[in-house]
Amino acid sequence: MTLAELESRFGDPWDPANPLGNHAVLAADERSEMFGDGERMLDDFGLNAEFVPVARGGRMTGLDRLIRVMRAVFRRDPCLGLGYGASSFIASVNVWAGGDGAQQRRLSELLLGGERVASVYHELDHGNDFARVDFRADPGRPGELLLTGRKEVITNARRCSAMVVFSRTSDAPGGRSHTQLFVEKAALPDGALRYLPRFPSSGMRGVQLGGIELDRCPVDAGVAIGPVGSAMETALRSFQLTRTGLPAMVLGVLDTGLRAALRFGDDRRLRGRAIGTMPVVRTVLAESFLDLLIADCLATTVARAVHLLPEDTNAYASAVKYMVSGRAARAMARLGELLGAQSYLRTGEYGIFQKLQRDLAPAGFGHAARVACLSTVLPQLPRLARRSWASAQEPPPGLYDLAAGLPPLPFDRLRIASAEDPLAAQLLGAAAALPAGSAVLRDLVRTFTGALDEMRAEAIALRPADLAIGGDPRALDLAARYAVALSASTCLNLWLAEQRRPGTFLADPVWVTAALTRLAGELDGVHRSLPPALAAPIYAELAGRYATGRAFDLSNGMLPDSPRSRN
Known part of the structure; x- marks a missing residue:
């Protein structure tokens, strides 16, 4: 298939x-x-x-x-x-x-x-703080565990055949007090599993969100995933796939949002001309398209890094969750402003837009809030800054070649903290490898290498109290700027890798110059609209893909939908 x-x-x-x-x-x-x-x-x-x-x-x-x-x-x-x-x-x-x-x-x-399998982590009393989970798996008879407690906000609680349950197996403090369990419903005694009422939601209205409750329900002790007490380690390893994968998947929402805005721009007229011909509208569309490309560069690079650099992807995955979900939500909000009233109507040709925008919020939030992801990145920055942010590196073969094959996912090599930071070091390597050309692009690259040098000094100077929950909130700003620098590195390195395919859009310096221009504004919190010299060719690429029914992401693949099919 x-x-x-x-x-x-x-x-x-x-x-x-x-x-x-x-x-x-x-x-x-x-x-x-x-x-x-x-x-x-x-x-x-x-x-x-x-x-x-x-x-x-x-x-x-x-x-x-x-x-x-x-x-x-x-x-x-x-x-x-x-x-x-x-x-x-x-x-x-x-x-x-x-x-x-x-x-x-x-x-x-x-x-x-x-069959479906459900992730059974959340308890409303504790949110993202899995270390405080109360659902228990206590010893029963020899070879048996007794499950007691309740879990809420489970996707497919009623429809799944099996569950991966995050459970407390010790009252001791620390990270070894929980174990994940792989539990099949068919193995539970009749009547032991009680379902909690479904949670209605404004977004993802079709998703079945519910809960379960158990009281000393016996299960075979062999349901434990890994050694007793290993739940946190397993979760932190698996998060590298889910925090990378889910936000990247959700970029499909932005693709459709752009298509809706382009159709609307063709349909609606103001003072005798289609609003899609207006420069201000085209700039918003170009910038939203660019947001999708920037997000896809970071997400796709990290997805490939999970295969090629698995010891180093813990911090990257959390950066993807922070950057990609936020960028998609902001881009959809801007597109909604273009659609005006059509962006919240629930019927008609553009009714799909309001559904997608509602669905985007919980999809981007997922199983960890964006600020929680920054809190995962922050404690790793001093170590990564010392080890990797002062020396240039070249990418491993295939990291930025989107057509290159990958080895199988090395689940056993994933780590609970990143060992090195090759993507940041590759920013320095890319700066040294820039071909002769645009002075604007060179200046932008110097902006990011200079910012990385400044961030290195800041990270090394962080105090232990700054790295903990409740520390100086300005430290989280450092983690956010670091995620911006990672995005710049992936865009620049992908563009360099595409030079082997001259004549393609991704090999053109226009898009990477535009991407770094947009990201540079995020380093200092100042939004910079694309100048016409950059916005015009970015919009032209977007319009060309739209007219020929092609995807707006890095793949540029053919799609079955086309503006020619409108009524």
Whole structure:
């Protein structure tokens, strides 16, 4: 099964006669239901096989490929993306990262059989603070655990066949007090599992959010994923896939948002001309397109780094979650301003926009808030600054070559903290490797290398109290600027790698100059609109892709939807 086949099965979303198009998606959303016809198509496509490594009989060859496949789902219906697919992905990576052979074989059987697996982490009393989770797994009879407690806000609590449950197994303080459990519902005694009422939500209305409650429910002690007390370590390793993967998948929402804005710009006229011809509108569209490309550069690079630099991706994954989800939300908000009243109408040709914007907020929030991701990055910065921010590095082969194959995901090599920071060092390497050309681009690159040098001094000077929860909030600003610098490094290095394919858009210095211009404003908090010399060619690329039915992300792939299909 290929991505092109998945897109073909979805068909043209703008065709009102398409049973899998926007009209049908909106109807399901109005009923607060999962999109049934879409789920049946994904059953037939075998989407779950994308979450199973090839070695276990699935189609998971690379995190970057999985992102592209799931992006196609999210751009049609984020409820399908999360409720059908990503929720099982979030749960399953914990088993791939920490489970034994028998657990991995059983998980493969369930997923390849079309079943759902739920990630059962959250308790409303503790939010993202998993170290305070109260749900218990206490010793019972020999070889038995007794499960007691409640979990809330679980995706597919009722619809899943198995659960990955984050449970307390010790009252001792510290990071060794919890264990993850791989629990199949069919193995529980009749009546032991009680469901809590479904949570209604304004976004992701079709996703089934509920909870469970158990009281001294016996399960086999063999359900433990890894050694007792290893839950936090397994979670921190698996987060490197989910914090990278989920925000990158959700960029499909921005693709559709851009298409809606372009269609609207063609349709609506002001003083006798289409509003899409106005320079201010084209600048907003160009900048939103550029936001998608910047986000995709960071996310795709980190997705490939999980394969090639697995010891170093912990901080990168949290940077992706912070940067990509925030950038997508801001871009959609700006596009909503262009659509005006059409951006909140729930019916009609543009009704899909308000659904996507509502769905984007919880999809971007996911299982960790953006500020929590900065708090994960911050304590690592002093060590990374000392080790990596003063010496240039060249990228490993294939990191920025989007067509190059990747080795299997090395779950066993993922670490709970980054060892080195090659992406930041590659910014310095790229600066040294710049070909002769634009003085503007060289000045922008010097801006970022200078900023990295300043951040290095700041990071090394941080006090232990600054790195802890409740420390100086200005320290989090350093983590945010660091994420901006990582984005600049990935854009610049991808552009350099594309020089082997001259004549392509990604090999053109215009887009990388525009990207670094936009990112430079984020270093000092000053929004810089693209000058016409940059906005015009960026818009021209966007308009060309739109007219020919091509994706707006780095892939530039063919899509079944086209502006020519409008009524």
